[in-house]
Amino acid sequence: MMVKVIEPRSVKLSTRTEIEVRRNLPHAQLRRVGAWVFLDHFGPTPMVEGMQVAAHPHAGLQTVTWPFQGLVEHNDSAGHRQVLRPGQLNLMTAGHGVAHSERSLAGTESLHAVQLWLALPEAVRDSSADFEHHGDLPRFDLGGASLTLFIGEFGDAHSPARTYTPLIGAEILLQGGATATRVPLNSTWEHAILAVDGEVRVNGEVVAINSLAYLPIGEATVEISSDTVARLILIGGEPFTEPLFLWWNFIGRSHAEIVEMREKWNARDARFGEVEDALGGWIPAPELPNVILKAR
Ligand code: MN
Numbered sequence: 001m002m003v004k005v006i007e008p009r010s011v012k013l014s015t016r017t018e019i020e021v022r023r024n025l026p027h028a029q030l031r032r033v034g035a036w037v038f039l040d041h042f043g044p045t046p047m048v049e050g051m052q053v054a055a056h057p058h059a060g061l062q063t064v065t066w067p068f069q070g071l072v073e074h075n076d077s078a079g080h081r082q083v084l085r086p087g088q089l090n091l092m093t094a095g096h097g098v099a100h101s102e103r104s105l106a107g108t109e110s111l112h113a114v115q116l117w118l119a120l121p122e123a124v125r126d127s128s129a130d131f132e133h134h135g136d137l138p139r140f141d142l143g144g145a146s147l148t149l150f151i152g153e154f155g156d157a158h159s160p161a162r163t164y165t166p167l168i169g170a171e172i173l174l175q176g177g178a179t180a181t182r183v184p185l186n187s188t189w190e191h192a193i194l195a196v197d198g199e200v201r202v203n204g205e206v207v208a209i210n211s212l213a214y215l216p217i218g219e220a221t222v223e224i225s226s227d228t229v230a231r232l233i234l235i236g237g238e239p240f241t242e243p244l245f246l247w248w249n250f251i252g253r254s255h256a257e258i259v260e261m262r263e264k265w266n267a268r269d270a271r272f273g274e275v276e277d278a279l280g281g282w283i284p285a286p287e288l289p290n291v292i293l294k295a296r
Pocket residue numbers: 056058063100
């Protein structure tokens with residue numbers, strides 16, 4: 001099976017600094033992988049305090065933050081405050097609406113992380129906001145590689161993080177060498193593998209650092225290898241078939257819903273609440289494009 005490879009694009013975030021991220025999802029050739037609709041990869045950078053994102057809203061999704069290096073402080077309008085360290089997961093369920101700020105802290109040599117979004121299905125997308133932090137996560141020895149299940153399911157194992165559709169989110173650390181590691185997959189799901197810090201081979205095909213290799217449904221295993229120690233992110237899930245309107249930090253089901261979310265945030269409406277943090281201020285939603293948004 002040929003592997004479709006998604007190259008990232010560089011995106012400048014609305015932050016107090018000039019930090020740029022590499023975005024693999026959404027992509028013109030790949031809108032989503034299961035319920036995974038968004039994948040940003042930033043660093044490694046010695047600018048460990050470079051991530052200073054003031055209060056901004058989310059709705060209709062969960063944010064999944066997973067650092068490899070560095071410290072990230074989360075503050076949200078439901079009153080949750082949490083410093084996140086490598087090997088730990090922050091999961092924010094935005095539901096009907098929440099606001100949060102994210103800033104990286106001094107005290108480490110390097111900052112390197114991924115942040116992903118999961119679309120919430122219709123039945124729960126208007127629920128109230130929630131936040132979870134998990135440091136005790138299932139780990140597996142795959143022979144030549146180790147896997148940390150930060151969210152979802154792997155075989156019979158489950159991450160404690162709360163999910164609303166069948167999915168997996170895992171970090172894999174390859175030891176490097178000639179022998180490939182065979183990773184079992186749920187063959188009714190689609191999957192993708194991000195090469196985080198080294199070139200890897202996925203089913204024998206070279207995947208460059210920062211690229212995302214897509215595996216369609218029907219694959220019961222995947223073979224991964226690398227010449228050197230390398231870190232991967234494996235995401236996957238049951239195909240998510242609801243049409244989505246994804247704009248800025250929101251996921252809705254119609255253009256009108258997105259217009260309403262934008263107006264309420266910019267009017268400082270109680271739907272999203274207030275964030276109390278050391279950063280101060282908030283990020284206004286940009287102008288909508290002068291066209292009716294389309295479902296994707
Ligand atoms: Mn955010």
